[in-house]
Structures are given as structure tokens and as C-alpha cells.
Amino acid sequence: MEGMFYNVTNGYVEGIVRGYRNALLTNQNYGNLTQCETIDDVKLQLSPAYGDFLSSLPPNPSTSALAAKTTDKLVSEFRYLQANSTGSLSKFMDYLTYGYMIDNVALLITGTLHERDTRELLDRCHPLGWFETMPVLCVATNIEELYNSVLVETPLAPYFKGSLSHSDLDELNIEIIRNTLYKNYLEDFYQWVNSDPEVSGTPTSEVMSEVLEFEADRRSINITLNSFGTELSKADRKKLYPNFGRLYPEGTLMLSRADDVEGVRIAVDGVGDYKSFFDQTGLSGGGPSLGNMSGGGGDSHKSLEDLFYQKEMEISKLAFTRQFTHAVVYAWVKLREQEIRNITWIAECIAQNQKDRIGNFISVF
Template sequence: MADVGKPGSFLTFNIDDGFAEALVRGMRSGFLGDDDYHHLQRCESIEDVKLNLQETDYANFLQNDPSPILPSVVERRCREKWVQEFEYLRAGAVQPLASFLDFIAADYMIDNILLLLKGTLVNPDVDPRRLMERCHPLGRFDDATMKSICAFENSARGYAELYSTVLVDTPVGRYFEAYLQEQMAKRVVEGAGDVRSVLEEVPISTLENTLKKLYLEDFYAFCVSLGGRTAEVMGEVLSARADAVTISVTLNSFHTFYNAPSQRGSSRRALYPAFGRLYPDGVDALSKVDDEDGVGRVLDKYPEYRRMWEEAPVEADDGLGVGGGVGGGGGGYGPTAAQLLTERR
């Protein structure tokens, strides 16, 4: 990420950020309140929901959808409203706010690229439009680039084009480049054959976790460089996310290649973010455990996670996935990012 400098002083605040602050304050005033949620809890149908939203900022977001309206439509319209407001805020933002918002969108871009790659590698004949419909709107880039990712040919030329598309034409290409360099023994990847071998031989879950780790470390360093309340608040949020990744990767590695004694301190350890409440002592300890009881013993030293670990159900998964989104999410084995963030708040 380019050097964007630190926020200005109070003397210049209104010049650069006054409009953005007013916009955010207005959006915040449009949040549903306790009374709104109380009324929504008593609704018996989607039509009741629409009626109870008439006096809120959500009054018109379903006006173009004919009845009967499915819950999935409500969810989609809410997401579209959020993305529209986010993009409007981004359009008027100056540095460093612009880069901060770009970091938020980058998280969803990584998720979208992984979704397209997963779908294409599993089913080369899949309709690109179906995959693109599943992408998060906040992480979308131009349609031509998205189509090229999920429609590449299984050939040297196809992988060369994929390499160029992901690394050059997407805003998150630097994370993919760093990953590929790491996979190819710390040297710059030049051949399409190298890219092909990485994508075909390395589990997609490893790619996912490495990209998320690189992204989180980059975002954290950016927030710390800004200092002030941004560093304080976002440092706490991103640290909780990093801890969630570390715990989830550890749990999901059990009964896999990554839990072999020779891999715990190397391959598995390399997937842990290099910051967070657990870093470095807790991370080092988790890199050595081989079962759930070991995880529990490590987390017992951290009050913010001890109670969560005692209460959270542990559910099996077949991969190392940790979910996505700055606000947490994802499934997996044991506590999720969302659960950890809730506990930290």
C-alpha cells in the first residue's frame, strides 16, 4: 500500500474529512434502534417487516420487489444498500481514509477471487455467471476480469493469463504475488508452469489462509502507522481477527498433514498472523499442540478467550477455512472469527 501519510490536524480537518464525517454521522443515525428491533420481532410475515420499516431509512429498499418477497431478497437488498453507502463514502474520501476503506473492500475481493478459483478448479465447466452471482458486491471488480478468472483454460497459456490477471489486474494482486513467491522458495514466479503447479498441488485452503494472513498483517501495519484512535480501535479489532485465524487454523489442522510433528512448527506456524493478543507466546504454544485439549491449555492463560473456549461448541470441518470479512464470519472447526470478535467486544 502506498504511503498515504497521517491524518491532518483540527485546522484542516473540515477541508478533507468534514463531508465524510457528516456522511457517516447521517448513516449512523439511520441505524435501526431497540424499538425497531422490538417491532420486527413481532412480525409474522415479510409484509409486516416492510410495514414496520416505513418510518426508517429502509422504507424504500424493497419497493421494487413484487410479493411474495423471500428472506433472501431482503438480505440481498440490505447488502446492496450497505454497499451503495460504502461506495458513496469511498468516492468522496481522501487519504488516509481512502486507503482505509480500500483495505476493507480488499478483504471481500480476496474472498471473491478464491470463490472463483475454487469453483473453476472443482468444475471447469461451471457457468461463470453463476459464480459471479455468488460474489460479495463489495469485493467486485470489473466483470471482464472476474470472467477471465473463472474461465481460464487448463493449459500453459491459460495459467499464464490467470497469473497476469490476478497479479496485475486486481487490487489485491500483491498478496497473491507474495504467496506465490513463498511457495516457489522465495524467488519471483516467472513461468506459467510454476503457477499451474502451485494452484493444482497446494490445497486451496492453504492459499486462503496465507492470503488472509498477509492481508491482515498489511491492514494492521497500516492502522498502526496512522496512530491515534484508529490504531487503538482497529488494532484491537484486527488483533481479535488474527487470534481467530490462529485458533481456527490450529483446530482445523488436526487429522491433516499440518498436524504432523514435522509440520506444526513450520507449515502450520507459517499460517499464523504475526500479531494479535496471542502473539508471540500464544502463537508459539499453539504451533506445538496436537489436539483440542492442548488448545484449551494454551487459551486458559488468556482470560478473554478462556470462557469462550469453555462454552463454544467444537464442530468438525474438512479444511482449514477461517471465513472472511472484517467483521468476522466463516465456519470451521471450533470457535469462529465472529464468536471471537463478539467475546472481545
């Protein structure tokens, strides 16, 4: 019965998403891409999947231009789904855009701090996170001004609760703003999937709870690792952790007290997945292994970032084994984003003549 009602309102969008998912690059496609000698060869191999979006690229384009055009396809397909969604699915898709909005806010105010060209900064913003007052971000000088003149009319406004101050916009404060917004956003999204009358108790709630708990834990771990050697106090660090997840509350309390990587490893010891990540990366006493854009560093140990991406792909693939759930939209976005990272990584390896590392990408199939 639940499935019948779901299909009446959302069956078309779910069907389209499953079609999008089946159009992702296969392992054979990746095998062909890794044999390419030039970026033009990559472009040719991608033509069946991305043809219309790559047609305007010049000969032998830059990897950043290639990434931008592949992202354009994701944005176009997402907008089509958004235009055909109603009710709770429409709200769900709005939530998916908020993370991009937060990243755009951080990008613009950080770039402005470093006196970067405004037009260049706006070009680098993710299209899914665009909002009308975004260009005004480039003239904000403190947090209060940022909120009152720019963000008060956006969906991000509620996520500033309790985080406003008269602080100037320096690098540390910008990172605190970004992570505070993300914390409030993830908590709000988590509450919505577990309390909205149309969503609570459905497969969407079940799958998205797991997805968001993983994202909350990943952010808590990364915030902790990145805070070492900075001016961020332990008390301020603790305020940035989302108040849910598999690590919450005991694990996040231990994270807030950690002094080094070993302290982080001990804090996550109670969650098997995260414990195995630290075992695989060799993170125990030294500094964190730094990741890269593909998820594949070519070092003897995989980076923690790689393993988080791999876990994200596992969760996303599993979402497609479920029926009658909005979560397939989220999962498809994550799979497509990883595909774009993979393409960019392969193109970058070719451009820099690093063919020995070209296979270090994360499969989405």
C-alpha cells in the same frame, strides 16, 4: 489542534458515518421483526430503513433476495463515503475492500472447481470486492496462471509474495491461497496504520491496531480448529497465522503445535477474552461448536463464532466513542453487516417455521 485538522479533510465523512450508525435498527425494531409471520411482514417492518432498496422485491421474497437488497444499501452508502474521502481516509477505505476481493477470489475458483455456473458465481460475489478481471478467474487452472492472468494488476498482487507455486487449484490449495492472502493483507494493513505519516500515532492507529489484532487472533484460532482432520500439516498451518496480535508470538506458536481443541484452549489461556470464549462454549475436549449465519445457534452453549461476533460488535461500538478517527467507517461496516446477518436470520427462522430460535441474534446497539 489534531481534531481541527482532521475535521478540515475528513469531518464531513465522519459526520455522515455517525448518521448512518444512528440509523441502524434499534432493539424495538428487532422486537417488531421477531413478531412477523411472513417475509412480507419483515419487508414491511424494514420499509422505513430500507424502503427504496426493498421496493423491487416480489411478494414474499426469498431470504437470499432480502439479504442481497439489504447488502445493496450498505454498498451504496459505502460508495458514497468513498467518493467523498481524500488522502489517508481514501486509502483506508481501499483497504476495507481488499478483504472482500480475497473472498470473491476464493468463491470463484472454488465454484469453478465444482463446475458451478459462472454467471451464478459472479452474482454471489460481494460488490465491494469487485474488480475488472474477476470473470477471468473462472478459467484459471493453476496458481501461477491465476496470478499472471488475473491478479497481477489488482491490489491483491503484493499479497501473493512467497506463496506462488505450480500447484493445481484443488480445495486445500484454494483454502491455503485464501488464508495466505488474508495473512499478508492483515499484516500490510496493520503496518500501514502504524507507519503512515498521516495515521501513525493518531486515534485511527490506536483503534485499528486493536481491531486488526483481534481479527488476526480470530483467524489464527479458526485456522487451527478447521485444520484438524485435514491434510494441512502443522508447518503449513503455522505459515497462515498473521505475525501480530495479542496471541503473537507465544500463543500462535502453541496453536501451531496443537493437536486438538484442548491444545487450542491452552494456547489462548493467556488472553482473558479468548479464554472466556472457550469456557462459555464448553470447548475443551470435543470438537468445535459450529456457528451459524446469525451468531446464535440455540444450543446450550454459544458457538465460538457467536462469541467472536459479539466481541467484534463490542469493539465496533467502542470505536464510536472516539473522535477524529477513520475507524468509525470500519466499525459502521461491521455493525451494518451484523444487522444484515440478523435480518437474514430472522427471515430464515420465519421461512422455516423455527420461531423458537428467532431471538438468537446479536444486538448492534
